[in-house]
Amino acid sequence: MSVETANRNITELLPIGQTACRLLFQECYKSGIRNVFVTETYRSQARQNYLYAQGRTRPGPIVTWTLSSHHQSRLAWDIAVGPPNVLYDASILNKVGAIARKLNITWGGDWVGSVDRVHFQIESTWKIPSGYKLEGTVTIPTSSTSQIQFDTKEEIPMSQLWNPVSPAMQTAAEAFIEQAIKDGIIQAVHLQDLQNKQMTTDRLLGLYITIDQRRNATK
Template identity: 55%
Template sequence: MDTIKQANRDIKSLQPIAQKACELFLNECKKKNIPIFITETHRSQARQDYLYEQGRTRQGQIVTWTRSSNHTGGYAWDIAVNPPHELYDAKIIAKAGEVAKELGIEWGGTWKSSPDTPHFQVDKNWKAPATENWKTQAIKQVCKQHNLEVNTWLGKCEEYLTVGEFFGIINKIIQ
């Protein structure tokens, strides 16, 4: 296998923080029915140079604007769109870009000088966005079902540490 000419699609070849970001990104896209797949993850500097030469010193269409990419450090991945859609359907990729924004993942589609819409990346300090804990989600759901003020009960939720005590407060809400 000539690794310079072949894309690596293995998420496990990314840095651990980028693996987590990429997996979260793919899961969120799946939840929102955004039909995408990974086309490339980590690449060697030799492959990056090879891609950079395409359309410049070697035949073919230009596919990258830089010799220095976060792909080589294992912090970036590229996507495409599943059939039957166009491979780089702009509307679908833009939806994936919105998901990335929600997750604090940088999307190449927002770059001013050289937009790269299939490209997504994180840095070594990326953190997954905080999600509500199950108690908060439950309180909000119960309050909504009973047309009650959520904020009145959210603070009380944190006072109850055990599952039994937590469900005690749920019972107080619905009485």
């Protein structure tokens, strides 16, 4: 592979790196963030040297501050954001970073002096934190034209699904969620799940609370 081309292959990471990356994308999916994708995984020393030269001995903006990266150790990956958001949407990257902290994954957005919001890495001693696990098959997208796919055999019990007593209540809930999406408060995936009968009562209640709090905060 040319030093000018980024390697986006997840399997080029060490097994522990693959697990950490998949867990992060799983938790993003469960949080409603589904339009993020991997832009680079393993990076050879030659490519690291090539990137380091940019903005120094080669034209272009500086894109890295080091000649030694966790990418070379196969323990790091970079991401970006797909439509409808801009490629490096800080609000989405910040949300992913907050999820990474809970998983003990180092996020470049927390670095001082050389902030790198698209970068995530782990140490070779990393373990899945207590309370988390890979719950199914996580397909990680490597382009802006696809979204995270999460396939789990565990079906949501019917008792947990939101089942309105009347069509009018369903219509009102859809209108409420749709307006919150237009206001940029939540992701469109929530409306899709509501319409596809995949919305739990607890999740819908949580959305109502979140939307109400954010709207009150802007008054």
